[in-house]
Amino acid sequence: MTQLSYEQLKEKYVALEKELQLYKGLLKQLHFPFKYVDYKLGLSIEKRREHPDPIIHSFHPDGTKTSEFNFQIDPQIDWPFEQVESFLAPILDLVPHHIVFVDGNGIITLCNLQAANDMGVDRDSVIGKHMRDLLQLPDELIMTLKTIETNEPIYNQEVLDRYYGIINTRIIHNPDGTIKRVISMFQSLNMIKETEKLSLAGRIAAGIAHEIRNPLTTVRGYLQFFRDKLPNDIVNLIDKLLIPELDRANEIITDFLNIAKPGELKMEKIHINKFIRDDLGILLRSEALLHNVTVHYDLDEQLANYDVEIDKNQLLQVFLNLFRNSIEAKVTKTMNVSISSRLHNNTVKIKFCDDGPGIPSTIVDHIFDPFFSTKETGTGLGLPLSRKIIELHKGSMKVESNNHGTCFIIELPVIKKQPSK
Ligand SMILES: Nc1ncnc2c1ncn2[C@@H]1O[C@H](COP(=O)(O)OP(=O)(O)O)[C@@H](O)[C@H]1O
Numbered sequence: 001m002t003q004l005s006y007e008q009l010k011e012k013y014v015a016l017e018k019e020l021q022l023y024k025g026l027l028k029q030l031h032f033p034f035k036y037v038d039y040k041l042g043l044s045i046e047k048r049r050e051h052p053d054p055i056i057h058s059f060h061p062d063g064t065k066t067s068e069f070n071f072q073i074d075p076q077i078d079w080p081f082e083q084v085e086s087f088l089a090p091i092l093d094l095v096p097h098h099i100v101f102v103d104g105n106g107i108i109t110l111c112n113l114q115a116a117n118d119m120g121v122d123r124d125s126v127i128g129k130h131m132r133d134l135l136q137l138p139d140e141l142i143m144t145l146k147t148i149e150t151n152e153p154i155y156n157q158e159v160l161d162r163y164y165g166i167i168n169t170r171i172i173h174n175p176d177g178t179i180k181r182v183i184s185m186f187q188s189l190n191m192i193k194e195t196e197k198l199s200l201a202g203r204i205a206a207g208i209a210h211e212i213r214n215p216l217t218t219v220r221g222y223l224q225f226f227r228d229k230l231p232n233d234i235v236n237l238i239d240k241l242l243i244p245e246l247d248r249a250n251e252i253i254t255d256f257l258n259i260a261k262p263g264e265l266k267m268e269k270i271h272i273n274k275f276i277r278d279d280l281g282i283l284l285r286s287e288a289l290l291h292n293v294t295v296h297y298d299l300d301e302q303l304a305n306y307d308v309e310i311d312k313n314q315l316l317q318v319f320l321n322l323f324r325n326s327i328e329a330k331v332t333k334t335m336n337v338s339i340s341s342r343l344h345n346n347t348v349k350i351k352f353c354d355d356g357p358g359i360p361s362t363i364v365d366h367i368f369d370p371f372f373s374t375k376e377t378g379t380g381l382g383l384p385l386s387r388k389i390i391e392l393h394k395g396s397m398k399v400e401s402n403n404h405g406t407c408f409i410i411e412l413p414v415i416k417k418q419p420s421k
C-alpha cells in the first residue's frame with residue numbers, strides 16, 4: 001500500500017469537504033422535512049420545516065439494521081401553490097386545449113400557450129388580469145366565473161358562443177374552505193383535427209342512433225299488436241308502408257351502428273378460393289341470373305397453400321354490398337362481373353370488377369364517406385361499412401374506376417399452411 005503524502009491527503013480532504021457542501025446545499029433546496037437514518041454508520045440526517053440547514057446526528061451504530069427514510073410532506077406548506085403553478089406552466093403549454101387558472105376573484109394566475117395564442121394575447125401579460133379581459137365576453141357567459149359564484153365545478157358542458165367546445169372547471173380550496181384556484185380547461189371543437197372530429201361525431205351519432213332504435217321497436221310492436229283490431233285499409237297501410245318503413249329505418253341504424261361500433265368477429269381459417277367459389281358463388285348466383293349479370297372467376301391456385309382468417313358472414317356482406325352496387329349502377333342490358341384472387345407478398349389481393357359506367361372522378365373520393373350516396377333511396381352506408389369490416393380483418397380496401405367500369409381491390413393477410421406430416 002502506498003502512503004499518501006500530506007499534500008495529497010489535504011487535497012483529498014478539500015475535495016471531500018466540497019462534496020459535503022454540495023450535498024448540504026442540495027438538501028437545503030428540498031422544501032419538505034424528512035429524516036434519513038443509517039443504523040450501520042450510526043448517522044442520521046434530518047431536515048426540519050423551521051430549519052433550513054440539515055442536521056446531522058451521530059449515535060452508536062447498530063449493525064443489525066440498515067437504513068430508513070422518512071418524509072413528512074405537507075402540500076399546503078411545503079409546496080406553495082404558486083410554486084406548483086410555475087412548475088406546471090411549461091408542461092401545460094404542450095396541451096392543445098385552453099387551460100386557465102384563476103384565483104377566487106377571477107384574476108388569472110396561469111394561462112397556457114394554446115389559450116393565449118387563440119385569444120391573440122401574450123400569455124405573460126394576461127397574468128394578473130381578470131378572466132373577462134381574456135375572453136372578452138359578458139361575465140354571465142364565462143363558466144369560470146360561474147364556478148366561483150356557485151362554488152360548483154362544471155363537468156363536460158358544451159359551450160355554444162363565439163367559442164364552440166367543451167368546458168370543464170375544477171376547484172382547489174384553501175384549508176379554510178375558500179377558493180384558492182378555479183382551473184378551467186376548454187376543449188375547442190373547432191381546432192380538433194379532422195379525423196378526431198369524425199370520430200367524435202361518430203360517437204355522438206352512435207349514441208343518438210341507439211336512442212332512436214328503441215322507440216322504433218316500441219312503435220313497431222304496438223302497430224303489430226293493434227293490427228288485428230283495425231279496419232282493413234289501415235291494416236293495409238301498416239303492412240305495406242309503416243312496417244316496411246320502420247324496418248328500413250332500423251336497417252339503416254343497424255348499418256350505421258356497425259360502422260361506429262362494430263360487433264365482434266367470429267374468425268375462422270378458410271381457403272379463400274373455396275370461399276369465393278362456393279360460399280360467395282352460391283349467394284350471387286340467383287341474383288346474377290335475375291339481373292342478367294355474368295360472374296367470372298379467376299382464382300390463383302397458389303393460394304391453396306394458404307389460410308385466410310375471416311368472419312365468413314361479414315365478408316359475404318362486403319361482397320354482397322359490392323355486387324348490389326354494381327347491379328344498381330348497371331345501365332346496359334347485361335353486365336359482367338369478375339372476381340379474381342392473387343397471392344401478393346403476404347396478402348391475397350381480391351379484385352371485384354364490373355363493366356358498368358364507372359364512378360365520376362369528382363365523387364370517387366367520397367364514396368367511402370358515411371351517408372354519401374348518389375341514389376334516391378341509397379343510404380350511403382354500404383361502402384363505409386364494407387371498408388370497416390375489411391379493416392377489422394387487418395386488410396385494406398381501395399377503388400379504381402373509369403368509364404369502362406369499376407374495380408374494388410381488397411387485400412387481406414394470408415398465413416402459409418404448415419405442411420401436414
Ligand atoms: N360499382 C359501382 N359503380 C358505380 N358507382 C358506384 C359503384 N359502387 C358504388 N358506387 C357509388 O358509390 C356510392 C356509395 O355507395 P354505397 O356506400 O354502397 O351507398 P349506396 O349504395 O347506398 O348509395 C353510390 O351511391 C354510387 O354513387
Ligand SMILES: [Mg+2]
Nearest residue numbers: 321325382383
Ligand atoms: Mg350500396
